[in-house]
Amino acid sequence: MTSVPLLLFSWFLFGISLLLGTSAKRSTYIVHLDKSVMPKIFASHENWHSSIINNIKIEVPTTPNDHHPVPKIVYSYDNVIHGFSAVLSKDELVALKKSPGFLSAYKDRTVEAHTTHTSEFLKLNPASGMWPASGFGQDVIIGVLDSGIWPESASFRDDGLPEVPKRWKGICKPGAEFNSSLCNRKLIGANYFNKGILADDPSVNISMNSARDTRGHGTHVASTAAGSFAKGASYFGYAPGTARGIAPRARIAVYKFSFEEGTFTSDLIAAMDQAVADGVDILTISYGWSKIPLYEDSIAIASFGAMMKGVLVTASAGNRGPEMGTLNNGVPWIFTVASCSTDRSFSGTLTLGNGLKITGFSLFPVRTMIKDFPVLYNESISPCDSSDPLSQVPNARRSIMICYSVAVEVEEQMAAISESKFGGAIYISDDPDALISNFFPNPGVVISIKEGKQVIDYALKGVKPKASISFQETRTDVKPAPVVSAFSSRGPSKSYLQIAKPDIIAPGELILAAWPSNVSAAVIGVNTFLESDYRLESGTSMAAPHVAGIAAMLKGVHPEWSPSAIRSAMMTTANPLDNTEKPIKSADNDKDATSLAMGAGLVDPNRAVDPGLIYDATPQDYVNLLCSMNLTVEQFKTIARSSAKHNCSNPSNDINYPSFIALFSPYGNYTWLEQKFKRTVTNVGVGAATYKVKVRAPENSSISISPQTLVFEKKNQKQDYTLTIRYKGVAEDQAQSGSITWVEENGHHTVRSPIVVAPQIDAWS
Amino acid sequence: MTSVPLLLFSWFLFGISLLLGTSAKRSTYIVHLDKSVMPKIFASHENWHSSIINNIKIEVPTTPNDHHPVPKIVYSYDNVIHGFSAVLSKDELVALKKSPGFLSAYKDRTVEAHTTHTSEFLKLNPASGMWPASGFGQDVIIGVLDSGIWPESASFRDDGLPEVPKRWKGICKPGAEFNSSLCNRKLIGANYFNKGILADDPSVNISMNSARDTRGHGTHVASTAAGSFAKGASYFGYAPGTARGIAPRARIAVYKFSFEEGTFTSDLIAAMDQAVADGVDILTISYGWSKIPLYEDSIAIASFGAMMKGVLVTASAGNRGPEMGTLNNGVPWIFTVASCSTDRSFSGTLTLGNGLKITGFSLFPVRTMIKDFPVLYNESISPCDSSDPLSQVPNARRSIMICYSVAVEVEEQMAAISESKFGGAIYISDDPDALISNFFPNPGVVISIKEGKQVIDYALKGVKPKASISFQETRTDVKPAPVVSAFSSRGPSKSYLQIAKPDIIAPGELILAAWPSNVSAAVIGVNTFLESDYRLESGTSMAAPHVAGIAAMLKGVHPEWSPSAIRSAMMTTANPLDNTEKPIKSADNDKDATSLAMGAGLVDPNRAVDPGLIYDATPQDYVNLLCSMNLTVEQFKTIARSSAKHNCSNPSNDINYPSFIALFSPYGNYTWLEQKFKRTVTNVGVGAATYKVKVRAPENSSISISPQTLVFEKKNQKQDYTLTIRYKGVAEDQAQSGSITWVEENGHHTVRSPIVVAPQIDAWS
DSSP: OOOOOHHHHHHHHHHHHHHHTSOSSEEEEEEEEOGGGOOTTOSSHHHHHHHHHHHHHHHSOOOTTOSSOSOEEEEEEOSSSSEEEEEEEHHHHHHHHTSTTEEEEEEOOBOEEOOOOHHHHTTOBTTBSHHHHTGGGTTOEEEEEESOBOTTSGGGOOTTOOOOOGGGTTOBOOOTTSOGGGOOSSEEEEEEOOHHHHHHOTTOOOSSOSSBOSSSHHHHHHHHHHOOOEEEEEETTEEEEEEOOSSTTSEEEEEEOEETTEEBHHHHHHHHHHHHHHTOSEEEEOEEOSSOOGGGOHHHHHHHHHHHTTOEEEEEOOSOTTSTTOOSSOSTTSEEEEEEOOSOEEEEEEEETTSOEEEEEOOOSSOBOEEEEEEEOOTTTTTOOOHHHHHTSTTGGGOEEEEEOTTSOHHHHHHHHHHTTOSEEEEEOOOGGGGSOOOOOSSEEEEOHHHHHHHHHHHHHSSSOEEEEEEEEEESOOSSOOEEOTTSOOSSBTTBTTSOSOOEEEEOSSEEEEOOTTSOOEEETTTEEEOOSEEEEOSHHHHHHHHHHHHHHHHHHOTTOOHHHHHHHHHHTOBOBOTTSSBOEETTTSSBOOHHHHTTOBOOHHHHTSOSEEOOOOHHHHHHHHHHSOOOHHHHHHHHOGGGTTOTTSOOSOOOOSOEEEEEOOOSSEEEEEEEEEEEEEEOSSSOEEEEEEEEOOTTEEEEEESSEEEESSTTOEEEEEEEEEEEEETTOOOEEEEEEEEETTSSOEEEEEEEEEEOOOOOO | OOOOOHHHHHHHHHHHHHHHTSOSSEEEEEEEEOGGGOOTTOSSHHHHHHHHHHHHHHHSOOOTTOSSOSOEEEEEEOSSSSEEEEEEEHHHHHHHHTSTTEEEEEEOOBOEEOOOOHHHHTTOBTTBSHHHHTGGGTTOEEEEEESOBOTTSGGGOOTTOOOOOGGGTTOBOOOTTSOGGGOOSSEEEEEEOOHHHHHHOTTOOOSSOSSBOSSSHHHHHHHHHHOOOEEEEEETTEEEEEEOOSSTTSEEEEEEOEETTEEBHHHHHHHHHHHHHHTOSEEEEOEEOSSOOGGGOHHHHHHHHHHHTTOEEEEEOOSOTTSTTOOSSOSTTEEEEEEEOOSOEEEEEEEETTSOEEEEEOOOSSOBOEEEEEEEOOTTTTTOOOHHHHHHSTTGGGOEEEEEOTTSOHHHHHHHHHHTTOSEEEEEOOOGGGGSOOOOOSSEEEEOHHHHHHHHHHHHHSSSOEEEEEEEEEESOOSSOOEEOTTSOOSSBTTBTTSOSOOEEEEOSSEEEEOOTTSOOEEETTTEEEOOSEEEEOSHHHHHHHHHHHHHHHHHHOTTOOHHHHHHHHHHTOBOBOTTSSBOEETTTSSBOOHHHHTTOBOOHHHHTSOSEEOOOOHHHHHHHHHHSOOOHHHHHHHHOGGGTTOTTSOOSOOOOSOEEEEEOOOSSEEEEEEEEEEEEEEOSSSOEEEEEEEEOOTTEEEEEEOSEEEESSTTOEEEEEEEEEEEEETTOOOEEEEEEEEETTSSOEEEEEEEEEEOOOOOO
């Protein structure tokens, strides 16, 4: 990723700073145990965990110089993993490893975060389709694992929602600075987990020791998934209208594990553990990390536990695109969501003195005016990489500077312009990341290099060159849309390469959602920080809660569906075409996006509610998949836990997934492969149905399907088919996409799965 | 006036710059003629005027060096004055003076401008009182003499208004850049007058050669008087709500005479002449000038003409207070409006680290946040009179500077802070003008010196002193209110001292009204200019259109009432008490305001509709008043015109005015006077009524009234009374107010007139 917008960056930097603060002497470890060997003598798993720690104390006496001399349990876990987190020295860890039932242990880590017109863009409609079918998500609960929530936001009002069902009472424990009276029929649960932070640094002062959000990320994500209708929302006049979450009547339970003081794995697992215990239907998480092998990736591990208990986990793919293999949260049991644009844009119109009008990107947060200001271009200062020469320009206040250099990021140019006193600026760039950032601290407009050259030409050759810029224009007719975001991480997942990831795309560019009123929402110049109750944010963090909201509504309509069935319904009905009816493109290169960028395509909630066929998978199928991986017994049990201990009789890496991937070797001159997949589809239509196959083979591949017709006599009947990919190409080939679509005869269902053939990459290990 | 807010100042400066540009060789003169001597040979007065100019051409041959050799008529006038304006050399002027019918001539001058919760503050109510009684002003037309109008504003939509009556068709001639199709059933007329500017400088390029407003003043004034209901108005989030004019269903006709290129008397008279010809009911003007004797004051002269034709002229008193005798537009036939505050304030809350909370004034135009920033006080830089030392302070972006110096105006401090990079500022000042300015370019708050001392103390002695400021708070419970604005010009009028002026006060501080979308509405820092469709403005310019709107509604209810009757109804029902039921105070000294500051008090539209008694006066009464003045025949005729030629048989300086003033000599040790007034009141109640007098004498005065009871047997009956002021005091006495109130027995009417005794000042001559 060549350029990361500031506001995405802030999350990355944050994690890094905390890693540096970790004590060298003792660390927090996540310890996985085999619960099946727990002696019956213990009344509870907590007692067992304490006993293990007490044994270590005897075995490893503390030295007088050690100020935190006792190994201490941070959390005991039992729902999504089995084990505990504890602060241990290296010696104590060695001792721990000898304990009966020990499976694995790894250091606590900090987690990075990924970031309302989208309901219209996704064609949600109060009159027909998913919204009325699901009662807008009523009586489904979405667990949001994030930085907490701003309960006073209008997006969390509960007007018209029915009483909270009994089973969800008592899950509001938000802490003192966020009185539990702020929980209501919308925000039914709130909890917070920061023992991992305190274990890392017991002297830390937690500035907001409650589920209250002081960062904004969690509030934004929760309101995107399930915010109530809130009139009169806007980001400083941009994107004005009624804000609403995707599932506006779903309930929200918040699990805060990300604090200003740190974001730790141990807290994340505790949050997930609690959410599953509380009985949430869907969990969504917009955090992740790179370069961690599967068996140490706590989101992957804890999500396996959630999936085993019937809870679908949606997660963001990460913002490290567009390079291949940059994806997070790509394990088969997570619903991995990548980001795309919508048909809305925020623009300013540049009008040159010669009459030329150019529409560019602008998000300057106040309604400003630039009328007939002189336009300056000067080769030596127009890179705008430093404020010093800019500050020397006379009459800058009433002038527009042209900033252009392919070597300087627009964000850096904006910062330099802010330090100077220019009345306005024209930023010339083709970097797609420049068009999705909410960092826009001075009046200006971002235009393309092609248009920029006309502007430079006018500035150099025109007589008294001047220009006007108008701002705060919101358009909702952008074509093509969606386009896969340049920043969105690309598959395959280096945690597990054998499943095509991401699964799907959802809107993740400049999404309007709720924001805490005490967290700065924008800056003007260098020293004016603005507030707003709603903010535009970009990132896969914003895409994942869209899918969580749709999943919640599907769960409401089809309570019997497994997490795999819900994901299948959304994937097989997703749209691979944009609003010009052409294949969805990728913002970084303007070429057709492959399935490693967009998965099955843009989620289509109204179609997902009635998919015709589903590719289902049971918890045992996922265990079988784990069995096929090259894992040690301890690694296997770390993930699958004791419940799966005797069930590796049928290992299979060919899980019943609604997509197909075949990886060829990128070495040598020529490359070829043949890979066979078996799939089972279940008829979830109303009754008898016949489907015929339609195939679009990836380039250099042939696809054979057997049989080519599937006949279902009744609802819930299953049929099998096999799909074989035969690929023959050169080693330099890039990823190529195709698809298989089951088309109902005399019916309206089409059931599409993407096929991708791509060069092999190395997994993390 | 010690301090004039920038945005009032801009109008003053403008006029001055144009005066400097006047050609020394030839000038535009306003020429008054006696129409009664016009030879019958001329088909029209225009022919006569041309003939006069042609005779001059013969008498004064032009020299070869003169580039504008021909004396030229700019406008012919016939409605509010009789005569013309023409570009003349001094020789030509000498020749002109010999023409038959010549009365007077004086140089064209530039005019200075004076500058929505107020309908609630004035208790206007859709359910009862003035609004429903007048149909919200329906089918009354207000002529607005100003800088034009922005026709696209939501305040000028005509939803629900009936067709324009025939008599007003064809008065929309707004020029090319403002297509006449933009006139509608609300904005029924528009015209523009700039020949005077072109006469002054024929080479000038009029940048907006139409009735379109490129300054904002005219749009603001027109929408204050008669703007339609417009939802969702605010000034950057301050004063949010539905904007509405005082007479929301009255029609508007616009006469633009104020241009970016100049504001001239000749154009003003042309505008007024046209407005009267068009048949407007009420004229309002928010411009004026100082130091011009009555017989050269074209607003006074043209207003006399309008009054003679039954058109009431409301005008602003000027913004040169609080010193005595600074008032403009104070002639007896103008309804002179001064400015007061309302019960609304715009505030920010400052919270110090020690918990102390202080509410101050703030109008920073965006929703910003300052949270726990260090607070700095440093005796050498805290005057904030220069940005240089401020710019040296480290970490200024995240700091709050305290600005305090009685020698430096807050506006100057704000400009210095804007040049620096401070994140926020606390301005300490007791200057009332600091609390009514919309110039607020950086985040901060203005607090009183008393509170400021606590803040300085904390900044100097506190441990790590810090503060937070919250913004955009709009309160509507301010007490006391109204308070007479410090900037509002005070009477008596140096144009004519014998009438107590101003007549009334109306809201003129931070009034929300419409604003052109292409005129900057605010600035952030030094280089970010903001747009807004509504703007808060302060000035008597804003007060006058309030009274114009109410006068229009009164005219609608009582179409038979003369301009004097309308004014009387509003004056005798005005409220001299504030919302704490105490006498209205003056902002400059916090003492009770005299009638030379507030006239009769705060206009009360609901009472004005049914005043009980009125003090009427006929055109002849005003002629009699003119006859009593020390005017030459030519001066007299310049004002009264030929129609009054034989009518000076009954001169009287005691016009039937609903207020009383007696001026004592401020010289010597002791001073005394006795002055007798005769008044006639007309019963406009429903039938028989008896009134008894109640008197409050000014200090050092006694008041006697005869008779003390007035008995009316029927409607429209008149009764006379005499009032005698006997004053005995010392020369150093200040102005003192009293009142006479006629109280209806067994009825609800009370008819109050202010009495003022004040030291004599010199009139302009």
